[in-house]
Amino acid sequence: MTLGRREFVQTAAAGAALGTVGTATAQEEPDYGGWFDDVSNYDGTVDRRGQDTVEIAVGAQGNNGAFAFAPAAVMVSPGTEVVFTWTGEGGGHNVISDGDGPLDSGELVSEQGATYSYTFESEGIYKYVCEPHAGLGMKGAVVIRPGGGSSGGGTAQQGPPANPDYGGWFDDVSNYDGETVDRTGQDSVEIAVGAQGNNGAFAFAPPAVRVSPGTEVVFTWTGDGGGHNVVSDGDGPLDSGDPVAEAGTTYSYTFEETGIYTYVCEPHLSLGMKGAVVVGGPPGGSGGGGGGGSQRLPVSGPRWLLSGSVLFAFFTPLLYAATMRHRESTRPPRDLVDEDGTVPVEEATEAEPAVELGHEEYDPKGTAALVAFYFVLIALLWVFMYFVEFLGRVSVIG
């Protein structure tokens, strides 16, 4: 029973897409299907609609070097010319659409000031990468969507969807129960540092919280669990400095931009002391506990194969016992067994050799032929490998 990775990803992406359908509005953050999971400088989609020309830097700082597009995700109006401008840093870059898309800047270019532009006419999400650095997270997306630059209505709707995809961030966090606590609409939200969890006072409570843009988030130290600090994972804005143990210490930060801000306590990161602040998104109550709960993984392939295998493995000892019992019961009949419990066996009589041969009188010709064949084979392979394959190619001669 195997669950193909591709199938799983597709199903998960479909699930995520379905999950956002209910709350989708024209202004909402597009669903990139995990495209930006490994892009360190992605921080929500920048709305540049209503402009004729939009510039994207190629080789901006990010992804542990100059391996980023800035802004990574940008929303423009149809008919906008998007100009990619090389910073000249991070070596050679190019801009290539992911899959069948229209972008293709050609070979790698490292020259500062090089540009490549493309005018997008039809609506959609256009994902692209820099080929040599895609593995580092040098990825971007252009979203073509009609609408003006002003985004007056529906501020509360902007931001991450109802069940944000944390990308496994909370896998080792014991006090995260799959729910993002909704605190939207409040001016100030408090998060306890050193709350019970992760086998001690090594947790943030609540670990995942959703706030409205402009909310001041106040981290308050409980004084338990030793020194803690609050530092953004990656390039984020949070940094409370050196670990502090004193109860009542506070550190606050006001989140203006929508997005998902993950953070850790550096000394206790390995214990699972991690959290996330989701800024923006659905208004209070829409998500709720039900939707927030962890979804069951969809299983592809015949279910009976998996359960059958598990059951078979479970009952194998019983089957073994039954076999042994059967073997016990098929012992030889009692009248064949001797007093001491053994069964007498009749041995065959030893046959006299037909002819006696001396040491040199027999020649193993067949064996000799086989050995000779092997020698010829090895010699031929050697000649071909050394003289043809090795010396026949351009060699290092100094």
Add this chain to the structure above:
Amino acid sequence: MQVHNFEKVWLGAALLLIVGFIATISYGTVGAGVAMVDDSGGQIDPQAVQSGETGTTFDDPGIVKENESHYVVYVVAQQFQFVPGSGDNPIRVPANTLVTFKVTSADVLHGFAITETNINTMVIPGQVAEVTARFDETGTYGLVCHEYCGAGHHTMGGSVEVVPESQYNATEVTN
């Protein structure tokens, strides 16, 4: 101990084969001139390579003409490209001419292998790998990094274009 005549024959043949193997390898070294990669390239500060302050040709890597029959190609390997070599900047060298590749790394361990040839060396930060070869056939050879160097290792490659001597002019030499 009695040894059958047949056994004497194939024991002797096995010894002869071993002598033959050693003889061919000796021929490869002495006759054909096949050499090993050694430390003759010397050492270099990898951080200076990264910032372009080595005071050597590695600051502006490319091809240097020693004389009519010997060109030296300076290559900097870095995550995840060869400079020159990758992308729109292939290494162009003339055929039937001695070409020495001097390769060093600006960051981590890389590999430098030209496909369909025996040119193959590790590129160790701080060390200049030096290999000399002569290309008999013109054409485009692949250039690959064959030492895992990070998340983008699989994309690290380039090409070496071997052009006829007559078509190779000095203006292509970058230094």
